[in-house]
Amino acid sequence: xxxxxxxxxxxxxxxxxxxxxxxxxxxxxxxxxxxxxxxxxxxxxxxxxxxxxxxxxxxxxxxxxxxxxxxxxxxxxxxxxxxxxxxxxxxxxxxxxxxxxxxxxxxxxxxxxxxxxxxxxxxxxxxxxxxxxxxxxxxxxxxxxxxxxxxxxxxxxxxxxxxxxxxxxxxxxxxxxxxxxxxxxxxxxxxxxxxxxxxxxxxxxxxxxxxxxxxxxxxxxxxxxxxxxxxxxxxxxxxxxxxxxxxxxxxxxxxxxxxxxxxxxxxxxxxxxxxxxxxxxxxxxxxxxxxxxxxxxxxxxxxxxxxxxxxxxxxxxxxxxxxx
Numbered sequence: 001x002x003x004x005x006x007x008x009x010x011x012x013x014x015x016x017x018x019x020x021x022x023x024x025x026x027x028x029x030x031x032x033x034x035x036x037x038x039x040x041x042x043x044x045x046x047x048x049x050x051x052x053x054x055x056x057x058x059x060x061x062x063x064x065x066x067x068x069x070x071x072x073x074x075x076x077x078x079x080x081x082x083x084x085x086x087x088x089x090x091x092x093x094x095x096x097x098x099x100x101x102x103x104x105x106x107x108x109x110x111x112x113x114x115x116x117x118x119x120x121x122x123x124x125x126x127x128x129x130x131x132x133x134x135x136x137x138x139x140x141x142x143x144x145x146x147x148x149x150x151x152x153x154x155x156x157x158x159x160x161x162x163x164x165x166x167x168x169x170x171x172x173x174x175x176x177x178x179x180x181x182x183x184x185x186x187x188x189x190x191x192x193x194x195x196x197x198x199x200x201x202x203x204x205x206x207x208x209x210x211x212x213x214x215x216x217x218x219x220x221x222x223x224x225x226x227x228x229x230x231x232x233x234x235x236x237x238x239x240x241x242x243x244x245x246x247x248x249x250x251x252x253x254x255x256x257x258x259x260x261x262x263x264x265x266x267x268x269x270x271x272x273x274x275x276x277x278x279x280x281x282x283x284x285x286x287x288x289x290x291x292x293x294x295x296x297x298x299x300x301x302x303x304x305x306x307x308x309x310x311x312x313x314x315x316x317x318x319x320x321x322x323x324x
Contacts, residue, residue: 030208033080033319035291036071037256037284037298039219039311040087040160042110042117044068047233050167054118060233067302067313068164074301075165075213078319082126083166083173084133084201085215088281089157090177093184095143096197097177098130101150110156116232121159126172129208133174136207137200142193143179161217174212176201178281187269187280194282195265198289205290214290216283220252221245221275221310228307241308248275249303249310256298256314261288278309291318 045053047060090097103124110117130146137144158175176197181190205212223241240246248271255264264271265285272280279285288294294316301313 028209030205030210030212031318032202032205032214032291033078033211034075035214035287035294035316035318036165036216037287037312037314038068038071038161038165038215038217039064039306039313040089040157040217041219041306041309041311042113042156042160043232043306044164045119045160046113046116048164048167050163052120052163054120055116057116057233058231060235061238061304061306063304064302064306064311064313067304070301071165071313071315074299074315074317078213079211080171080213081210082129082212083162083171083215084129084176084205084212085158085161085173085217086176086178086281086283086286087155087157087161087217088178088278088283089155090175091180091281092145092177093180095145096137096179097145097147098134099125099152099154099173099175100127100130100146100148101125101152102127104150104152104154106153108154108156108159117156117160119156119159119163121154123154123159123162123169124172126174126210129204129210129212130174132208133176133201133204136204137197140196140200142196142200147177157217161215165213165215176286178283181282187272190280190282191265191268191285194285195289197282198286201286201290202292214287216287218278218281218283219306219309219311220249220277220279222278223276223308225308238305239308240305240310245275245308245310248277249312253300253303253312253314257300259295259297261293261295264288265293275310291316294318294321296321
């Protein structure tokens, strides 16, 4: 064999080794398999009558409960390791916090609706991934902290969204607080921080090798009724608070269904101000940022009102995009 032939074979072999290494690295790379908008009114858990919740109901809010059922069916065949959720009801005013204890078990009582939600939870935390997101966010200049108090009581928003998505509670979660930047600064500043947190979340997940579902736990328009009916699940009195709230909800839903994520973020200050939107907590912007501000169309699984607030259940099936 000539020397040229030996050199050619050596170079080819080197390229094959490099290609194999790249393929192995891609296989080990973590990913976000789905992004979800998953509202958390405790009425939904109350209406489902799970064994963990002490109060019992006669049903109600079926449009949204059926929407969650469709979402669960959509995720049934998706392989994932962990749920990563940001809830506006875990409010921290000095930085973004992450649950840092492997298991939390206690009774969660909704402070506004204790007659509806007294839920005995037992959840496992992916502390390794939580710490990885924490460290990545810190490296990118964000103020962050691990919450390592074993007696900490998990907020009902996190519990409700996770239960409605995975009532088996057989997946660990990463729980992230809302740093309430809009309270000290503005909605615009809050959104910028959530965009950065989203980028940190994505990078940490990719480096972890894990497959994750991201959950933005919030309603859309968020102006409540001021009184409660004698029978909470009486659907004859359920409706959106005002026509203006309805118009804003429909606008945001249609933009997301059209793949216009960036436009939603651009309009977020007006949406938050005019619709008293729960997106002020940053969860929706964080999730959209983490999944790459998609131009793909979101799937709407359901929309409905609860005590006057507007709630949409939506899915971005990222695993389908990467496979295509």
